[in-house]
Amino acid sequence: MATTREERYDARQIEQKWFDRWQSDPSLYAAEANSAKPKFYVLEMLPYPSGALHMGHVRNYAIGDALARYMWMNGYNVLHPMGWDSFGLPAENAAIKNNTPPKEWTLANIASMKKQMKRLGFAYDWSREVTTCLPEYYRWNQWFFLKMYEQGLAYRKKSKVNWCPQCCTVLANEQVVNGNCWRHEDTPVEQRELEQWFLRITKYADELLRDLEKLEGWPEKVRTMQRNWIGRSEGALVDFDLGGTVGPAGSTITVFTTRIDTIYGATSLQLAPEHPIVKDMTGRDADLRSKVDQLIAEQRKAKEVGDIGAIEKHGVFTGRYAKNPFTGETVPVWVANYILTDYGTGAIMSVPAHDERDYEFARKYGLEIRLVILPQSSDPEETMAEPQLPFTTMDGFLVNSGEFSGINCADAIHKMAAFAEAKGFGKATVTFRLKDWGVSRQRYWGTPIPMVFCEKDGIVPVAEKDLPVILPDRVNVTLTGGSPLLSVPEFLNTTCPKCGGPARRETDTMDTFVDSSWYFYRYADARNEKAPFDSKTIAYWFGDEGIDQYIGGVEHAILHLIYSRFWTKFMRDMGLVKNDEPVKRLFTQGMVIKDGAKMSKNRGNVVSPDEMVARYGADAARLYSLFAAPPDRDLDWQDTGIEGIQRFLGRVYRFFVRNAQPEDPEWLQPVPSELSADARAIQRKLHLTIKRVGDDFKGRWHFNTCISAIMELLNEVYGAEESKDRIPVSLIAEVQRNIVLLLAPMAPYLAHELWEMIGEEGNLLKAAWPKYDAALAALDEIEIPVQVNGKLRSRIIVPAGSAEDLIRERALADEKVKTAIAGKQIVKVIVVPSKLVNIVVR
RNA sequence: GCCCGGAUGGCGAAACUGGCAGACGCACGGGACUUAAAAUCCCGGGUCCUUAACAGGACGUGACGGUUCAAUUCCGUCUCCGGGCACCA
Numbered sequence: 001m002a003t004t005r006e007e008r009y010d011a012r013q014i015e016q017k018w019f020d021r022w023q024s025d026p027s028l029y030a031a032e033a034n035s036a037k038p039k040f041y042v043l044e045m046l047p048y049p050s051g052a053l054h055m056g057h058v059r060n061y062a063i064g065d066a067l068a069r070y071m072w073m074n075g076y077n078v079l080h081p082m083g084w085d086s087f088g089l090p091a092e093n094a095a096i097k098n099n100t101p102p103k104e105w106t107l108a109n110i111a112s113m114k115k116q117m118k119r120l121g122f123a124y125d126w127s128r129e130v131t132t133c134l135p136e137y138y139r140w141n142q143w144f145f146l147k148m149y150e151q152g153l154a155y156r157k158k159s160k161v162n163w164c165p166q167c168c169t170v171l172a173n174e175q176v177v178n179g180n181c182w183r184h185e186d187t188p189v190e191q192r193e194l195e196q197w198f199l200r201i202t203k204y205a206d207e208l209l210r211d212l213e214k215l216e217g218w219p220e221k222v223r224t225m226q227r228n229w230i231g232r233s234e235g236a237l238v239d240f241d242l243g244g245t246v247g248p249a250g251s252t253i254t255v256f257t258t259r260i261d262t263i264y265g266a267t268s269l270q271l272a273p274e275h276p277i278v279k280d281m282t283g284r285d286a287d288l289r290s291k292v293d294q295l296i297a298e299q300r301k302a303k304e305v306g307d308i309g310a311i312e313k314h315g316v317f318t319g320r321y322a323k324n325p326f327t328g329e330t331v332p333v334w335v336a337n338y339i340l341t342d343y344g345t346g347a348i349m350s351v352p353a354h355d356e357r358d359y360e361f362a363r364k365y366g367l368e369i370r371l372v373i374l375p376q377s378s379d380p381e382e383t384m385a386e387p388q389l390p391f392t393t394m395d396g397f398l399v400n401s402g403e404f405s406g407i408n409c410a411d412a413i414h415k416m417a418a419f420a421e422a423k424g425f426g427k428a429t430v431t432f433r434l435k436d437w438g439v440s441r442q443r444y445w446g447t448p449i450p451m452v453f454c455e456k457d458g459i460v461p462v463a464e465k466d467l468p469v470i471l472p473d474r475v476n477v478t479l480t481g482g483s484p485l486l487s488v489p490e491f492l493n494t495t496c497p498k499c500g501g502p503a504r505r506e507t508d509t510m511d512t513f514v515d516s517s518w519y520f521y522r523y524a525d526a527r528n529e530k531a532p533f534d535s536k537t538i539a540y541w542f543g544d545e546g547i548d549q550y551i552g553g554v555e556h557a558i559l560h561l562i563y564s565r566f567w568t569k570f571m572r573d574m575g576l577v578k579n580d581e582p583v584k585r586l587f588t589q590g591m592v593i594k595d596g597a598k599m600s601k602n603r604g605n606v607v608s609p610d611e612m613v614a615r616y617g618a619d620a621a622r623l624y625s626l627f628a629a630p631p632d633r634d635l636d637w638q639d640t641g642i643e644g645i646q647r648f649l650g651r652v653y654r655f656f657v658r659n660a661q662p663e664d665p666e667w668l669q670p671v672p673s674e675l676s677a678d679a680r681a682i683q684r685k686l687h688l689t690i691k692r693v694g695d696d697f698k699g700r701w702h703f704n705t706c707i708s709a710i711m712e713l714l715n716e717v718y719g720a721e722e723s724k725d726r727i728p729v730s731l732i733a734e735v736q737r738n739i740v741l742l743l744a745p746m747a748p749y750l751a752h753e754l755w756e757m758i759g760e761e762g763n764l765l766k767a768a769w770p771k772y773d774a775a776l777a778a779l780d781e782i783e784i785p786v787q788v789n790g791k792l793r794s795r796i797i798v799p800a801g802s803a804e805d806l807i808r809e810r811a812l813a814d815e816k817v818k819t820a821i822a823g824k825q826i827v828k829v830i831v832v833p834s835k836l837v838n839i840v841v842r
Numbered sequence: 843g844c845c846c847g848g849a850u851g852g853c854g855a856a857a858c859u860g861g862c863a864g865a866c867g868c869a870c871g872g873g874a875c876u877u878a879a880a881a882u883c884c885c886g887g888g889u890c891c892u893u894a895a896c897a898g899g900a901c902g903u904g905a906c907g908g909u910u911c912a913a914u915u916c917c918g919u920c921u922c923c924g925g926g927c928a929c930c931a
Contacts, residue, residue, distance in 0.1 A: 708866035785862040
């Protein structure tokens with residue numbers, strides 16, 4: 001059939017028309033203030049305004065938008081906002097490169113990306129837009145910081161910190177990936193000793209871990225990653241006495257162990273090279289000092305390379321001995337490069353017989369290896385004679401352990417910790433891998449930390465009434481290593497809020513992850529000038545469990561999502577919010593890749609959303625990113641794939657152009673109950689499709705199969721165009737109305753065009769999601785496969801809902817079945833009504 | 843090393859609760875329409891074997907084994923790919 005001019009699907013023209021109409025109604029996607037409807041908060045992670053959206057964004061937002069529109073159509077009061085994570089280094093780098101002020105650059109990027117989003121047709125409530133680099137927003141970062149400071153949750157300390165030489169700033173532990181900077185994957189992070197602001201996230205370590213159990217709507221993968229990150233470990237502290245003080249660090253070494261039950265097998269102590277007491281021990285011994293320095297260097301290098309697990313174990317004996325409080329024996333004290341400074345106490349007792357690392361080390365240096373645990377399963381005598389060391393099992397019992405011999409490991413751990421505590425040389429304890437969050441950044445483009453240094457009063461917080469501390473616009477941005485704000489005297493020099501004397505401002509700015517830790521609360525009450533938000537409004541949108549659905553990339557599984565959880569708990573303890581957790585359901589979508597690899601400029605495999613929209617239209621770009629793979633899996637972008645989707649949209653369009661007849665009086669009539677076979681088939685397929693699409697939206701979010709289902713329906717009606725039977729106009733009307741509704745969340749432009757074409761009006765967000773009629777979806781007759789010994793041999797047609805007996809009878813009467821079972825004995829006939837028949841023969 | 847995913851035609855994938863493997867789409871091949879092309883519409887297709895053809899048969903969801911009348915689906919062992927954690931005491 002030839003295509004006439006009017007039948008050609010012109011995405012550009014259609015989308016432009018609706019784009020203009022939607023622009024003229026800014027309240028279209030606004031959440032309702034006082035609504036009787038149930039609420040639904042759907043959120044996608046806000047982008048960094050780099051200048052242009054990439055396909056990963058399009059995919060993320062296409063998923064969120066489809067869900068938001070679906071919920072609107074189901075009668076929910078939907079909150080679907082968008083904003084900009086707009087502080088951060090790229091703006092400064094761009095400033096240096098192009099000599100453009102970061103603010104200007106950022107705001108220009110926001111403008112162009114917002115345009116892209118609008119062009120893609122995403123239904124955001126722009127009246128709630130949050131831009132984190134504006135004082136209206138970041139003043140509340142400062143306010144929260146002051147509140148944390150008041151409660152001792154924000155504090156300053158000098159410590160070893162991660163320094164990225166590319167960023168010229170400090171990074172949080174979470175921002176170091178395999179020893180490299182998270183933004184510069186080839187740049188090793190250096191360790192520097194600096195005075196920094198920290199947020200006491202560890203106060204919530206236990207709760208952050210425990211509440212992971214409640215997050216049933218989160219991917220298990222993310223929960224596991226957070227669990228590992230928090231790294232809770234139960235163990236004991238035990239003091240080993242050095243028999244006299246060695247210096248300022250004291251006269252005892254406290255070790256952390258999870259296996260206090262093996263303490264009778266401890267044959268040395270191992271200290272981290274940077275353990276404070278090591279300095280005292282080396283004293284004037286230059287030889288020892290240089291050996292220790294060597295170990296420090298090895299360890300730092302390994303950390304920078306990100307391969308601390310692979311370095312060869314080295315150590316040096318300090319010449320000192322310490323007393324094991326359980327045995328009363330003294331053991332040599334060593335310094336070893338495999339002991340971490342910042343985990344536990346930076347000191348361990350070495351039990352070579354029951355720890356692989358200690359074993360390796362002891363073998364190398366000829367240290368004593370003493371068996372103190374026997375595995376439950378082994379033959380004691382044989383094991384004693386020829387132990388296969390080391391064994392680290394907990395499923396065993398103690399030997400050679402004085403009064404504790406014979407006790408099983410688990411019990412011994414409790415008893416020995418209690419014993420140590422009673423005797424005053426130890427106690428049970430819990431340690432975490434999670435460290436406090438270092439938030440100081442020696443950069444310009446971030447929230448100024450609202451603190452002042454006064455010669456007289458020391459560190460003084462800025463008064464709440466003086467917020468915001470405005471980030472100055474005119475700054476000469478350089479990458480010298482100090483904060484650029486140091487070179488802005490009007491900013492730097494201030495007066496002390498306490499004594500009024502001259503003072504200096506803190507020039508470090510906040511980590512941008514502060515911005516994203518609470519931005520989703522601000523959306524709920526984005527224009528509040530008196531407070532970060534109104535608690536009652538939050539109570540409405542967040543309920544008891546938080547955002548109904550959050551959607552974003554898995555790369556934020558630890559960083560953003562753990563900081564956000566921390567921030568929520570802090571705000572809850574302040575009484576600002578009621579929910580314990582920010583996000584009820586989390587969805588992490590897969591990456592968009594091309595030619596088997598992540599899109600990147602280096603590879604030259606980047607697909608530009610603008611180009612896709614220009615060539616195929618926003619609907620096609622969106623629909624393809626939903627169709628090509630289930631949303632949780634990686635999506636391999638194929639240019640021919642989006643062409644296929646465009647073809648499908650064209651097919652839909654032509655079906656409407658040819659068959660829409662809203663002026664026909666029959667158009668709005670109910671579909672007659674008596675239908676020809678072809679018409680009945682279409683009607684059945686329609687109701688089946690409504691069911692399938694709805695189920696996929698509700699349940700598993702497999703938009704790819706939603707779209708397949710609509711394609712099948714369309715193929716069915718195309719097939720019927722050749723039909724001799726007349727398809728009633730009323731049925732065509734029903735099919736067309738429903739196709740529009742099913743497509744509306746995923747391809748809003750075309751859906752609205754077609755909606756208008758069939759004589760309907762109003763925005764589809766306000767149209768009701770279609771319901772299917774189970775009776776109409778049902779088949780009158782069904783085909784049932786018949787197997788013989790599990791192999792398909794025939795198919796029979798029986799009336800739907802036929803009883804087992806009838807199905808069996810028909811199956812056995814079937815000619816092909818008869819041939820297949822001829823001369824054999826029937827052992828059993830399995831009939832699964834309306835599914836299948838299997839005849840077992842011998 | 844530990845913990846999570848994943849593996850199905852030439853490709854992206856589907857099969858939701860154990861019940862016809864490969865829906866839908868891409869690419870490909872054939873046909874219709876056209877002076878021609880594009881666009882469009884229709885048809886075909888897992889592999890191998892038998893057959894002139896119609897048909898029919900065997901095999902087939904990373905590998906091997908198990909449970910079951912029946913396994914892509916459940917269980918066990920292993921391989922490869924992706925991701926996370928990793929001298930964490």
